[in-house]
Amino acid sequence: MKRVYSKEEVCIACGLCQVHCLVAHSESKDIIKAYKKETPRQPSRIKVQQKGSLSFPLSCRHCEEPWCVYSCLTGALQKDPESGIVTVDAEKCVGCFTCVVACPCSAIIPDFHRKKAVKCDLCPHLETPACVANCPNQALIFTDGATPGGTKVAAEGAVARR
Amino acid sequence: MKTYLPNRFIVERDPARCIQCEVCVNQCSFDVNYRDADEDEVRSREENCVGCHRCVLFCPTRALNIRRTPLDYRENANWRPEIIEDIIRQAESGGILLTGMGTDKAHPIYWDRLVLNASQVTNPSIDPLREPMELRTYLGRKPDSLTVEPGSLALKTKLAPQVAIEVPILFSALSYGAVSINVHKSLARAATEMGTLFNTGEGGLHRKLYKYGANTICQVASGRFGVHPDYLNVGRILEIKIGQGAKPGIGGHLPGEKVSAEVAATRMIPKGTDALSPAPQHDIYSIEDLAQLISALKEATNYTKPVSVKIAAVHNAAAIASGIARAGADIIALDGIRGATGAAPKIIRDNVGIPIELAIAAVDTRLRQEGIRNQVSLIAAGGIRNSGDVIKAIALGADAVYIGTAALVALGCTVCQQCHTGKCAWGICTSDLRLTKRINPDIGAQRLVNLLRGWSLEIKEMLGGMGVNALESLRGNRLHLRGVGLTDTELEILGVKMAGA
Structure with a gap:
């Protein structure tokens, strides 16, 4: 199945995946309304894990x-x-x-x-999950296991490091 | 000591748009944006802002803008704000003022005073979309004459090593250590894809990048960092760096903080030690000494690679270039006063050297007069901003150009001139692992390829307009140029007629 994988070597820990996840799961799907009008806010389904220079977003x-x-x-x-x-x-x-x-x-x-x-529900209403589509450094990919660019991207890898 | 320096920039935050997401906080490497825990609000320490625009462009709601501080001094054409503030900075630090990138002073930019020709009526222009257009350039020493086998017409003359590049644009020397491995990787991949070359700079080549050797110029500089037989043999061209346009006559200093384990291994120096490049090459005090190093490098690589000598464009560049050609160099790289750097004394960057346009014209003219122009290829560097500059450089007499700043801008650089701080928020000129990740080589290579592709299409359009179907036909053909707003002396040195003449 297609999953969201992270490439920790280019994750810059900006947190934009979290922001856009929240917006994608909001009522209005409008970034400013989602943050300022909708209370309580929807939580992000993806979280950036960070320690020193190591960082990667983690979702289901x-x-x-x-x-x-x-x-x-x-x-x-x-x-x-x-x-x-x-x-x-x-x-x-x-x-x-x-x-x-x-x-x-x-x-x-x-x-x-x-x-x-x-x-994470993989954004069923979108073609590409919001976190992947809005990652500014292509650190998130949505794929069924083949790893474009030959980079080691495994869910297990992310888990093993914890 | 209380600083008398005012803030340089204002961070404007639109509270109606700011969603307090803290992307600006985590993206600023100069400690400007922060969350005030007591007020639970994102705020800015504007005194730290360098105007790099990282936060502006990463803010998901475009709530930020950076403006110059509208602090006006009393009008004074002599004591301008920058001059006053430089004095304040030195009064408070007592040291040499360091800076990054190329000079920001208004030295004349001759590219903007040169215009190109186009065909009208008497000669047809060429449509590059319909007809082949040749940009391939061969770098290396050309023979004085050719002899061919009668009958078979096979070439009898033994040619010196030639390097074919598909676009006349190479990436300037950017050393690993000054820039990150991801920048080197982006440059190497883009050069490989576009059939051109990137230059290692003086920091050696990381082993991981040896596979791009066929598209690499390996530099040998005064510090001799990372120079060993494998390094010399893996590259396509060897370049002896004598000088750099941003800091002619000055050596280099990579601070120990930037010498990580990987940088140390590549440079062959202990981790964490300062990498000091002497101002001169201490085995080169004359043209004869240079000839010795050139032959040593040729000998070390079995005469398979052209050897380039890079000098800063200075007053006697033409005479020096003649000497370099006679010393056996195959390529001369000239770096003008607008050339950039990772760190240089500001006073040197802004005041030493000559504009590249005048240097190309002077060197090309001199080598022609002496009948040795064929012995060397000429690469122009230092302030090439677009394809117009490239084609004008070639019409003035260059064989190809180096681009450094333009390539970095393609990667995200906003020319904020903070390279020397090692805190580049765009992850380019830094070795901080949290920042170097900001350059994704997949994206970087694509952006560089796009830039070169765009420029080469434009060059073909301009060539076609002139009725020329090969770059070779434009090279050194200054009749395709005219000057506007230049003095007779400037026109004479450039070898260009006044527009209308």
Whole structure:
């Protein structure tokens, strides 16, 4: 399946992926309204991890073995058997955040205001996820595993470094 | 000591647009933008702003603008603000004022006083989209005459090594250490894709980039950093650097903070030590000494590579160039006063050397008069800004040009002149690993390729307009140029007629 991969060697930790993720999941899809009018704001589903010169954005890996899905008490988290995308059904989510604890990547974000777990949904309404489309340094790629440019980009790599 | 220096820039933040996302905070490497924790608000320490525009261009809502501080001094044509502030800066530091990039002073730019010809009625112009147009250039020593085998017409003359470049534009010397590995990688890939060359500068070539050797000019400078047999043999051309347009007569100093483990290994010096390039090459005090180094380099590479000698354009450039040609160089690179640098004393950068246009004309004229113009190729450097400058340089007598600043601008440089601080917010002239990541070689190479492609298309259009279908036919053909607003002496040195004549 197509996933969002990060190339840490060119991630400049600007955080624009976070900004545009928030906008893509807002009501208005307008950056200024999303930040200034919509309260509480939507949390970003992607977070830049940084230590010294090492940085990379991290979002849901849509794992083959989705521990979040296994841990979900209400069945709100599901892995689509065809697309492989892991989604959270806000109707069913009770905000227990067991998934937040279960996720090996810390990629599920607790939305404390709405008492819901939120996570990367790969922007189903967009051709390319907002984080990838708006990365100014092409540090994010949306691909089904082939690695353009021959760069080592593996979800496992990002996890292993944590 | 309390500083008497005013702020140079104002950071204008539109509160209606600012979303407090802190991208400006994390992108500023000069510690301007910050989040005030008490007020929970992003603010700016404007005294630190250098006007590099990184925050402006990365702000997702375009909430920022940078303007000059509208602090006016009493009008004075002599004691201008810059002069006053330089004195203040020195009164507070007691040292040489350092700066980066090329001179920002208003030295005459002769490119802007030269105009090109075009065909009308009596000779047809050529449409480069319909007819072939030749930009290929061969760098290297050309023979005085050619002999061919009667009958088969095979060439009997043994040619000196020639290097073909597909566009007459090469990337100037930018040393690894001054610029990051990602900049070197961008330049190397772009040069390879466009069939031209990039220049290592004096810091050697990282082993990872040896695969681009066929498109590399390996420089040998006064510090001899990173020079060893593999390095000499991997490049396509060797260049002895005598001088640099931005700082003729001055050596180099790469501060120890920029000498990382990788830079140290490439330069063959201990990590963290200052890399000091002496002002002269201490084994070259005469043309005869230069001839020795040229032959040593040729011997070391088995006479397979042309040897270039780069000098800053100075008063006696023509006579010096004649000596260099006679010393056995195959290429002479001339770097004019507007040439740039990673760090130079400001007073040297702004006051030493001569404009490149006059140097090309003088050297080309002199070498022709002496009948040795064929013995060397001439590369012009220092302030080439667009394809118009390139074609004018070639019409004046250059074989090709070096671009340095233009290439860096393509990579993101905004010519803010802070190269010497090592804090380049665009990740170009720095070795801070958090900043060097800002140049993605995939994007960098593409931007450079696009620039060269655009310029070469424009050059073809201009050539076609002149009714010329090969760059070779324009080379040194000053009849295609006319001068506007120049004195008789300037026209005489340039070898160009006044417009209308």
